[in-house]
Amino acid sequence: MTDQPTHPRRRTVVAGLGAALAAPGLALAQAPRWKPERPITIYNPFAVGGITDLHMRLVGEKVGKVLGQQVLVEARAGAAGTLAPAALMTAKPDGHTLAVYTINSLRYPHYQPVNWHPTKDFSFITGLSSYTFALVVKADSPWKTVEDLFAAGKASPEKHTYGTSGIGGSGHLMMIEIEQKVGSKFTHIPYKGGAEWMQALLAGQIDFLADASQWGPFVDDGRCRILAMVTETRLPKYPNVPTLRERGIDAIGQSPYGLVGPKDLPPAIVQSLYDAFNDANNDPATLELLSRYIQVPWKKNPTEYRAFAEGYFNSVKPLLIKAGLAKA
Known part of the structure; x- marks a missing residue:
């Protein structure tokens, strides 16, 4: 980076x-x-x-x-x-x-x-x-589902890292709410914007993203994968990607x-x-x-x-x- x-x-x-x-x-x-x-x-x-x-x-x-x-x-x-x-x-x-x-x-x-x-x-x-918010990993991540991610956060609290736009930002608040609901614990790494956190994810400096859709083109070209949308409903562009609500976790990024x-x-x-x-x-x-x-x-x-x-x-x-x- x-x-x-x-x-x-x-x-x-x-x-x-x-x-x-x-x-x-x-x-x-x-x-x-x-x-x-x-x-x-x-x-x-x-x-x-x-x-x-x-x-x-x-x-x-x-x-x-x-x-x-x-x-x-x-x-x-x-x-x-x-x-x-x-x-x-x-x-x-x-x-x-x-x-x-x-x-x-x-x-x-x-x-x-x-x-x-x-x-x-x-x-x-x-x-x-x-x-638009989602939980996103690199294409070669071992986590295939959002349940895999949360299980890792329970098995090794604070070992795995995620990037957002800053302390107290929408992504950070969203993850605090998710952690409280699922019982997992991750380490937050704040960045100044999407260009920085995408570089960090692709370079392997963080394990996943919990923020807005700077990841869109990288998902589209196959370098990243969406584990779950943190939206009210599925997006027409990604009809096969579930929302957290569908997984029983009532959290939405705003x-x-x-x-x-x-x-x-x-x-x-x-x-x-x-x-x-x-x-x-x-x-x-x-x-x-x-x-x-x-x-x-x-x-x-x-x-x-x-x-x-x-x-x-x-x-x-x-x-x-x-x-x-x-x-x-």
């Missing part, structure tokens, strides 16, 4: 054409009421090369063509995906600095001190997508993400950004990318997104207490 800085700040130019060159098929319902005066920077909470990075580059390219300015994607990986929105605390509310906001940012303040409030300090713009700006972003700017990013997110090329990584659009307008964030932040604490990550 390639070493990376603790806080990578790689900036990628993803668009630079004028509105007159808007991509075919990207039609806004109305002309944007606000346009940026300089490039827009989006902070990506995970490492370069992961699905979130790829998603934002593609969406940013399309938005840049519509709004007439470049869109830059800058990695701010670490702290379970919360460094990106935290960076907005010093940004001006002018629409030129945004961040991908994962569900981890609604959990993290319950068990770690932070200098921001997960709902009061952000302007919610649009929902983007939701990660991890939507969206786009936010600094607090007090003017409504006209929020609406213009929502229009542009929502249309770009529903463009056929974006849908194809999401499908490749077993994801679908997570459609939320600014009002719906804020309502979701406030509701989830207030309701998730009991789960974190049960997991031993937060105090009552």
